[in-house]
Amino acid sequence: xxxxxxxxxxxxxxxxxxxxxxxxxxxxxxxxxxxxxxxxxxxxxxxxxxxxxxxxxxxxxxxxxxxxxxxxxxxxxxxxxxxxxxxxxxxxxxxxxxxxxxxxxxxxxxxxxxxxxxxxxxxxxxxxxxxxxxxxxxxxxxxxxxxxxxxxxxxxxxxxxxxxxxxxxxxxxxxxxxxxxxxxxxxxxxxxxxxxxxxxxxxxxxxxxxxxxxxxxxxxxxxxxxxxxxxxxxxxxxxxxxxxxxxxxxxxxxxxxxxxxxxxxxxxxxxxxxxxxxxxxxxxxxxxxxxxxxxxxxxxxxxxxxxxxxxxxxxxxxxxxx
Numbered sequence: 001x002x003x004x005x006x007x008x009x010x011x012x013x014x015x016x017x018x019x020x021x022x023x024x025x026x027x028x029x030x031x032x033x034x035x036x037x038x039x040x041x042x043x044x045x046x047x048x049x050x051x052x053x054x055x056x057x058x059x060x061x062x063x064x065x066x067x068x069x070x071x072x073x074x075x076x077x078x079x080x081x082x083x084x085x086x087x088x089x090x091x092x093x094x095x096x097x098x099x100x101x102x103x104x105x106x107x108x109x110x111x112x113x114x115x116x117x118x119x120x121x122x123x124x125x126x127x128x129x130x131x132x133x134x135x136x137x138x139x140x141x142x143x144x145x146x147x148x149x150x151x152x153x154x155x156x157x158x159x160x161x162x163x164x165x166x167x168x169x170x171x172x173x174x175x176x177x178x179x180x181x182x183x184x185x186x187x188x189x190x191x192x193x194x195x196x197x198x199x200x201x202x203x204x205x206x207x208x209x210x211x212x213x214x215x216x217x218x219x220x221x222x223x224x225x226x227x228x229x230x231x232x233x234x235x236x237x238x239x240x241x242x243x244x245x246x247x248x249x250x251x252x253x254x255x256x257x258x259x260x261x262x263x264x265x266x267x268x269x270x271x272x273x274x275x276x277x278x279x280x281x282x283x284x285x286x287x288x289x290x291x292x293x294x295x296x297x298x299x300x301x302x303x304x305x306x307x308x309x310x311x312x313x314x315x316x317x318x319x320x321x322x
């Protein structure tokens with residue numbers, strides 16, 4: 001099983017690496033690159049929400065910390081982008097640990113924990129919008145310096161392959177997590193925290209490790225977002241849009257699975273583009289928010305008919321076919 005999963009990760013990574021070679025359209029390249037960013041954010045959520053059962057509505061707090069960390073280290077302190085990225089990831093992990101320490105020490109779980117994470121994300125958004133160091137409402141602009149040394153690539157495929165390399169690394173980390181003792185404890189806490197405590201699992205320590213890892217992975221997505229768009233403001237970095245997409249992708253693809261967030265990210269973004277195009281053609285113009293309505297309907301359908309996501313539904317159908 002372990003070797004099969006590793007082989008599947010290698011095959012999926014190779015297929016995705018070859019994907020941009022068949023397209024020259026910037027639209028397609030931008031789409032698949034952004035899908036990698038959402039996959040990272042979704043996989044970060046999946047570590048905490050899927051494997052750990054701690055549903056968060058505020059992963060924007062980690063995404064925005066990574067994004068702002070990446071931008072401000074370059075703009076304010078002159079740090080090279082390749083060094084700024086691991087620092088930004090560490091900042092996201094630290095924020096995750098801090099939020100987890102405050103929340104889990106108070107034994108918050110379920111809807112209480114979800115609302116607390118949402119509150120933290122909003123506090124971060126309001127603070128970034130008001131603080132001159134982050135550029136305030138005007139945001140922060142990273143200077144355009146097309147050079148691989150600055151992690152800025154004239155060839156968009158290079159940026160995509162960098163994002164894919166991080167996704168592949170996170171897939172391996174997630175696989176290792178599932179096979180490890182830490183992963184087994186995390187899943188046990190998800191299923192029944194009191195029983196896991198009775199069996200000797202240190203629930204607080206396990207959940208703190210999980211939220212720190214989740215925060216670091218999501219911050220990696222934020223740092224890539226900064227280098228791709230070179231501009232941030234509080235709404236982009238800490239806005240609810242990324243919390244929603246980070247949550248929806250694993251739920252739609254397959255919560256608590258290795259490949260669910262990747263599949264869900266492509267389905268989610270693809271459906272969003274189709275929806276926007278459909279409403280634009282049907283009504284003679286774009287309708288902001290139409291894609292969110294479709295996402296809401298899709299989420300309801302998933303909860304009702306495919307609670308384990310598309311991958312779970314396919315496994316169930318395959319079992320019936322056998």
